[in-house]
Amino acid sequence: MKSNSSILIVAVAAAFLSLPAGTIAKEPEHADATPKVSPTEALARLKAGNQHFVESKLQHPRQTAERRTELATSQHPFAVVLSCADSRTSPEVVFDQGLGDVFVVRVAGNVLNDETVGSIEYAVEHLGAQLIVVLGHERCGAIKAARETIAAKTEAPGHIQSLVKAISPAVEATTGADAEVTAKANELHVAKELRESAPILKEMVEKGTISVVAAHYDLDTGAVEFLKDAPAK
Numbered sequence: 645m646k647s648n649s650s651i652l653i654v655a656v657a658a659a660f661l662s663l664p665a666g667t668i669a670k671e672p673e674h675a676d677a678t679p680k681v682s683p684t685e686a687l688a689r690l691k692a693g694n695q696h697f698v699e700s701k702l703q704h705p706r707q708t709a710e711r712r713t714e715l716a717t718s719q720h721p722f723a724v725v726l727s728c729a730d731s732r733t734s735p736e737v738v739f740d741q742g743l744g745d746v747f748v749v750r751v752a753g754n755v756l757n758d759e760t761v762g763s764i765e766y767a768v769e770h771l772g773a774q775l776i777v778v779l780g781h782e783r784c785g786a787i788k789a790a791r792e793t794i795a796a797k798t799e800a801p802g803h804i805q806s807l808v809k810a811i812s813p814a815v816e817a818t819t820g821a822d823a824e825v826t827a828k829a830n831e832l833h834v835a836k837e838l839r840e841s842a843p844i845l846k847e848m849v850e851k852g853t854i855s856v857v858a859a860h861y862d863l864d865t866g867a868v869e870f871l872k873d874a875p876a877k
């Protein structure tokens with residue numbers, strides 16, 4: 645955002661140089677861009693942070709007043725995490741990250757809707773994150789509810805049915821398997837849907853500028869397992 649005085653100075657300079665004001669006033673698209681973190685480096689950071697968590701050696705990095713000040717007017721998160729809303733799976737905690745590190749989108753069952761996809765698109769397209777992690781977890785209540793509701797051929801109360809509907813492809817693909825298999829199928833399904841989400845994410849995946857991975861959090865050990873689901877892009 646330019647102040648009135650800086651706009652005036654630019655306009656005067658443009659007039660002096662006989663250039664259209666817009667020529668000078670236009671800023672580069674990412675004037676304050678910091679170097680982007682590659683998907684490989686971003687994944688390594690998350691794995692290292694999760695290792696701290698598993699070993700009870702949390703570093704609580706970048707949570708100081710200085711960091712808050714540094715981020716007051718801009719942010720460059722190095723990864724996006726779409727996680728379940730479950731109170732036991734907070735991404736900043738399980739990956740031992742600080743302020744401004746991870747752009748977190750949370751919804752029960754880590755499912756997609758226009759708002760979650762739009763949030764993810766904003767984080768990669770506008771903020772420059774290049775890794776998207778779909779983080780589901782062990783003993784997920786949304787997965788359990790979806791399995792039970794579909795098995796009973798009924799509907800969940802209120803808006804919970806919208807979660808059942810979103811999780812149903814994974815439930816139907818894993819009939820007879822246990823709930824953890826369904827949870828992983830859902831994580832993989834959501835990651836695939838994101839890779840194929842036109843126009844923004846699909847195009848970036850095809851260009852190789854972003855990567856989408858599915859992951860499963862173990863409530864007992866604290867470990868995040870990154871699922872192998874597709875050729876690395």
Ligand SMILES: [Zn+2]
Binds near residue numbers: 728752784785786
């Ligand atoms: Zn859950």
